[in-house]
Amino acid sequence: MTSSDQDAVHHSTSARYGARYGTSSLPKYKIPSTGVDQETAYQIIHDELSLDGCPLLNLASFVQTWMPPIVDKLMLENISKNLIDQDEYPITQDIHTRCISILSELWHAPSHHHAVGTATTGSSEAIQLGGLAMKRIWQEKRKAAGKSIHEPGPNIVMGANAQVALEKFARYFDVEMRLVPVSVESKYRLDPKRAMQYVDENTIGVYVILGSTYTGHYEPVKEMADLLDEYEKETGHSVPIHVDGASGGFFAPFATPNLEWDFKIPRVVSINTSGHKFGLAYVGVGWVIWRSAKYLPKDLIFELHYLGSVEYSFSLNFSRPAHPIIAQYFNFLHLGFQGYRDVALADLKNARTLSRALEKTGFYTVLSDIHRPAGCPAGITAVTDHLGEDVKLYEPGLPVVAFRFSDEFQRKYPDVRQKWIQTLLRAKGWIVPNYDLAPDLNQVDILRVVVKENFTEALLDRLVCDIVEITEDLTKQDSSAHGLTTLGKHHGKLSSHEGAHGRVEAHEVEGGQKDSGTYAKPC
Ligand SMILES: Cc1ncc(COP(=O)(O)O)c(C=O)c1O
Numbered sequence: 001m002t003s004s005d006q007d008a009v010h011h012s013t014s015a016r017y018g019a020r021y022g023t024s025s026l027p028k029y030k031i032p033s034t035g036v037d038q039e040t041a042y043q044i045i046h047d048e049l050s051l052d053g054c055p056l057l058n059l060a061s062f063v064q065t066w067m068p069p070i071v072d073k074l075m076l077e078n079i080s081k082n083l084i085d086q087d088e089y090p091i092t093q094d095i096h097t098r099c100i101s102i103l104s105e106l107w108h109a110p111s112h113h114h115a116v117g118t119a120t121t122g123s124s125e126a127i128q129l130g131g132l133a134m135k136r137i138w139q140e141k142r143k144a145a146g147k148s149i150h151e152p153g154p155n156i157v158m159g160a161n162a163q164v165a166l167e168k169f170a171r172y173f174d175v176e177m178r179l180v181p182v183s184v185e186s187k188y189r190l191d192p193k194r195a196m197q198y199v200d201e202n203t204i205g206v207y208v209i210l211g212s213t214y215t216g217h218y219e220p221v222k223e224m225a226d227l228l229d230e231y232e233k234e235t236g237h238s239v240p241i242h243v244d245g246a247s248g249g250f251f252a253p254f255a256t257p258n259l260e261w262d263f264k265i266p267r268v269v270s271i272n273t274s275g276h277k278f279g280l281a282y283v284g285v286g287w288v289i290w291r292s293a294k295y296l297p298k299d300l301i302f303e304l305h306y307l308g309s310v311e312y313s314f315s316l317n318f319s320r321p322a323h324p325i326i327a328q329y330f331n332f333l334h335l336g337f338q339g340y341r342d343v344a345l346a347d348l349k350n351a352r353t354l355s356r357a358l359e360k361t362g363f364y365t366v367l368s369d370i371h372r373p374a375g376c377p378a379g380i381t382a383v384t385d386h387l388g389e390d391v392k393l394y395e396p397g398l399p400v401v402a403f404r405f406s407d408e409f410q411r412k413y414p415d416v417r418q419k420w421i422q423t424l425l426r427a428k429g430w431i432v433p434n435y436d437l438a439p440d441l442n443q444v445d446i447l448r449v450v451v452k453e454n455f456t457e458a459l460l461d462r463l464v465c466d467i468v469e470i471t472e473d474l475t476k477q478d479s480s481a482h483g484l485t486t487l488g489k490h491h492g493k494l495s496s497h498e499g500a501h502g503r504v505e506a507h508e509v510e511g512g513q514k515d516s517g518t519y520a521k522p523c
Pocket of ligand 1: 062121122123124125163165166209211212213244246247274286
């Protein structure tokens with residue numbers, strides 16, 4: 001064969017679907033000695049990723065999975081920009097600054113000109129920064145009073161329903177984590193009175209969560225602040241609050257603007273949120289804002305001199321993509337206050353419909369309260385009537401529906417396991433997690449749906465039909481669904497080899513960590 005014949009053969013085969021990896025195996029864990037053409041690489045990766053869950057049906061996640069298609073264009077145009085290159089991309093910087101100003105104003109900072117903040121990769125990074133600032137301020141106060149910062153060390157107080165990001169702060173930055181047990185009476189979230197038993201002069205702050213990850217309940221920021229005000233009067237110790245508004249920071253201001261939770265409360269020194277949750281931007285953006293520069297100690301801010309000018313950085317990451325911030329700004333401009341409010345109210349309406357539909361089946365009890373009258377007591381299990389459309393009539397909270405088998409259902413069908421619902425829904429494409437509640441209530445497992453913008457009434461209707469059909473099927477003794485005990489044991493495990501590669505295995509973690517019982521499970 002001449003070399004031009006060989007070229008022709010090569011050309012004809014390389015243009016075939018999947019080219020050489022159509023039949024030979026892919027070197028997955030080491031770099032191939034020679035690469036493949038772009039189309040083939042694309043096709044292989046694209047096809048494999050088709051096995052992922054469908055983001056639209058991912059009702060487990062708070063993270064937004066839809067933006068108007070024109071944002072794809074805007075993001076693609078800016079995909080190669082690095083947010084840290086402030087001198088090179090000054091307009092991107094301006095947009096970043098505008099977003100901080102918009103959020104400061106939305107959260108009632110005493111002066112949105114004086115509030116300081118930054119974009120982060122999400123709430124997790126923002127929470128570390130908020131915690132670090134409180135820790136540093138506590139250290140400065142201790143030093144000024146001639147007291148040790150090591151014996152005893154600092155502690156931070158939060159509900160046992162805390163998301164892993166809050167627990168990470170304590171563990172990564174050497175702060176004792178004081179978890180306040182949650183109960184049905186505390187609506188599965190922080191109980192401020194109980195929290196006060198954990199506060200002392202070494203408490204750097206209290207993390208209060210606006211929108212519990214488990215059930216969507218808002219923690220009572222005002223009540224916590226009032227108790228800390230009294231404590232300060234009695235002891236002279238001022239304990240600040242950082243609000244983890246990962247979801248609620250972008251939800252409460254629009255859905256329930258009169259709710260008191262933000263910088264209007266003087267004790268709230270910092271707030272974080274995830275732009276990629278109810279900020280309605282694609283994944284990759286969070287925010288942290290301090291009520292004024294006074295609460296962000298100067299030695300956490302780095303002055304950078306090597307990118308062409310003097311730049312200031314207070315973040316854990318250096319480089320980060322600029323396009324998620326641009327997408328966030330698009331939402332501010334496009335939706336405005338009313339647009340965000342419309343989305344929030346529609347989410348709540350659908351979440352209420354879902355809650356009532358589930359209750360009416362008699363199979364389920366709903367633990368979240370957003371479909372119940374405002375000010376409802378804890379622990380109601382009765383079916384709730386439709387109260388009308390006015391959001392003010394209802395208990396404020398995130399559009400989250402947390403539910404479990406009703407007591408009656410469990411009595412009647414003791415063999416039916418709730419986690420099978422997750423598995424059977426998954427087989428239909430739905431991603432609805434089933435997991436234990438926070439410590440002290442972890443004998444109870446819940447199913448949870450986060451209602452987002454793209455979970456329309458038509459999808460809701462379909463989901464309810466599927467849940468009812470699956471549950472009814474499980475109650476039938478002759479149902480093939482009972483074979484799930486075995487399936488259940490394997491569910492969630494990745495295929496042996498692929499699942500293990502590059503992951504930390506439990507036996508690899510020396511000593512292991514004691515289970516704090518929170519959302520985070522120890523290795
Ligand atoms: C209450 C709470 N805090 C923090 C986080 C972490 O947010 P992110 O995923 O943006 O880092 C979450 C995520 O769900 C959350 O629900």
